[in-house]
Amino acid sequence: YTKLRLILGDQLNADHSWYADIDPDCLYVMAELKQETGYVKHHIQKLCGFFLAIQNFADSLEKSGHQVIYFTLDDTVRFSDLPDLLNHLCKQYAVSTFEYQRPDEYRLLQQLRALNFSSAVTVNEVDTEHFFVQFDELYGYFPAGKPGRMETFYRKMRRKHNILMNQTEPEGGQWNYDTNNRNKLKAADLSVIPAPLLFANSVRTVLDRLQRHQVDSIGRINDELLWPVNRQQSLQLLSYFCQHCLPAFGQFQDAMTSNSTHQWSLYHSRLSFALNTKMLSPAEVVTEAINSWQQQPDSISLPEIEGFVRQILGWREYIRGVYWSNMPDYESLNHLNATRSLPDWFWTGETKMNCLSHAITQSLDYAYAHHIQRLMITGNLCLLAGIDPDEVDAWYMGIYIDAIQWVELPNTRGMSQYADGGMVASKPYAASGNYVQKMSDYCSDCHYQVKEKDTDLACPLNSLYWHFMERNRAVVKSNPRTALVYKGWDKRDESFRQAVLMRAEWCLDHIEQL
Ligand code: FAD
Known part of the structure; x- marks a missing residue:
């Protein structure tokens, strides 16, 4: 071989221009690596999902005639890290060119850019050809340290890609229909939620391998993995979503329930793993969803389709921009100086707070929670309690099947923990x-009383909320939306405010027992 090309575990883009021609002199390499299984403690379903998906991708490349070498953990254990493996391969095959697709994680980009082959090898870096925004254009949209607001970026994307546009105007006359998307699920709604489409991918050999190499993990798995691990399953999930979930996606996007154990993902797409591994492209997801809307205008309304397109074309690309315009500093930002340790029950779900217990248990069972569970249940508790963002990040990076640093970090540290001082979220x-009760049925059978604030059984979130607001008054009050909140609180009796803050202190001191 004269050329070696590396494919990382989240670069499973079968449409990449690399594969347009079959070059017998080119060898593709894919590898399971200890460095990737160990930089954070991953959910067992995430480990299995990545290993199965990369193995399937290698098989399908080989079937279409490419030269592929796939290394399991058994093969790579003798190499200290990825550069060590690549160095060895370049020498073994005496290649003259080494090529890689630009990694989406800073850590891996640094590692590959620092490659220093002992033999004379030309190194080329190419785009992954996945995102709406090509890497070279990224800093034009997101100047360093100043990512701007999502909504502004989203409108630019709509115009540029002519998506949901009526010539120069947004479809329907409005850019954003988010206010239509705030419904709670009523008892009658629960019985019609579609069951999630689950696959049954065998994981026995992968589990054995992980055990053999003592890879530490969290969460639970059966012998079968329910997540899509190849292109065909990913497309099936996309079409299932468009048919069954898209019609109600927007209106119940923020809703949460503990009364529907079989429908744990509600109307969400669960496409994030297929997207983040690049088995699906964002453009094809958006196109397919828009086609469904055009074909079924009676069942899919404009707010539904707009809400979905905004997640992919807006949020997902914007979050990536925030990441790259701020790394490496972003991963150590801690604007609110939060230092408390994450309670142990984040790893078990054993807390009397029903909302947290449900969201964490579901995450351990499925490596999945939907956006509002991540933001307003687990994320909110960490924000209110002032948990160290490093610990919060490590938990989110490990537990979710879709967690890759470029998307996990700005969502967690930025949107959810306000540790970036307001780059992503305009206020914490x-x-x-009260919010949990409005959007879910978690409170009805909770040990704590959601209406109470300062009693022994008062929902801890109530007092912790005011503790947070008091603690961070200087940072938060400048926002006009929160100024009103302080006004109401400051008018309350001094003794009431003291009692609420004392209850919060008790909760913080006894956080492990909550
Ligand atoms: P749906 O609700 O069906 O949305 C469709 C798609 O839109 C998602 O698949 C995703 O690709 C995209 N999307 C929606 N919101 C966002 C967002 N805020 N950022 C980026 N993409 C978005 N998403 C990840 O992919 N990986 C993560 O590690 C991750 N960590 C998060 C941590 C926190 C604290 C929060 C608040 C959000 C996080 N998100 C993350 C964003 C979002 O919660 C998930 O993308 C979503 O829940 C995945 O489920 P789904 O595919 O069913 O999404």
Whole structure:
């Protein structure tokens, strides 16, 4: 071989221009690596999902005539890290060119850019050809340290790609229909939620391998993995979503329930793993969803389709921009100086707070929680309690099947923990029990009373919310939306405010027992 090309585990883009021609002199390499299984403690379903998906991708490349070498953990254990493996391969095959697709994680980009082959090898870096925004254009949209607001970026994307546009105007006359998307699920709604489409991918050999190499993990798995691990399953999931979930996606996007154990993903797409591994492209997801809307205008409304397109074309690309315009500093930002340790029950779900217990248990069972569970349940507790963002990040990076640093970090540290001082979120997403009660049925059978604030059984979120607001008054009050909140609180009796803050202190001191 004269050329070696590396494909990382989240670069499973079968449409990449690399594969347009079959070059017998080119060898593709894919590998399971200890460095990737160990930089954070991953969910067992995430480990299995990545290993199966890369193995399937290698098989399908080989079937279409490419030269592929696939290394399991058994093969790579003798190499200290990825550069060590690549160095060895370049020498073994005496290649003159080494090529890689630009990694989406800073850590891996640094590692590949620092490659220093002992023999004379030309190194080329190419785009992954996945995102709406090509890497070379990224800093034009997101100047370093100043990512701007999502909504502004989203409108530019709509115009540029002519998506949901009526010539120069947004479809329907409005750019954003988010206010239509705030419904709670009523009892009658629960019985018609579609069951999630689950696959049954065998994981026995992968589990054995992980055990053999003592890879530490969290969460639970049966012998079968329910997540899509190849292109065909990913397309099936996309079409299932468009048919069954898209019609109600927007209106119940923020809703949460503990009364529907079989429908744990509600109307969400669960496409994030297929997207983040690049088995699906964002453009094809958006196109397919828009086609469904055009074909079924009676069942899919404009707010539904707009809400979905905004997630992919807007949020997902924007979050990536925030990441690259701020790394490496972003991963150590801690604007609110949060230092408390993450409670142990984040790893078990054993807390008397029903909302947290449900969201964490579901995450351990499925490596999945939907956006509002991540933001307003687990994220909110960490924000209110002032948990160290490093610990919060490590938990989110490990537990979710779709967690890759470029998307996990700005969502967690930025949107959810406000540790970036407001680059992603215009104000902290802090909420009391009132919000949880409004958007879910978690409170009805909770040990704590959501209406109470300062009693022994008062929902801890209520007092912690005011503790957070008091603690961070200087940072938060400048926002006009929160100024009103302080006005109401400051008018309350001094003794009431003291009692609420004392209850919060008790909760913080006894956080492990909550
Ligand atoms: P749906 O609700 O069906 O949305 C469709 C798609 O839109 C998603 O698949 C995703 O690709 C995209 N999307 C929606 N919101 C966002 C967003 N805020 N950022 C980026 N893409 C978005 N998403 C990840 O992919 N990986 C993560 O590690 C991750 N960590 C998160 C951590 C926190 C604290 C929060 C608040 C959000 C996080 N998100 C993350 C964003 C979002 O919660 C998930 O993308 C979503 O829940 C995945 O489920 P789904 O595919 O069913 O999404």
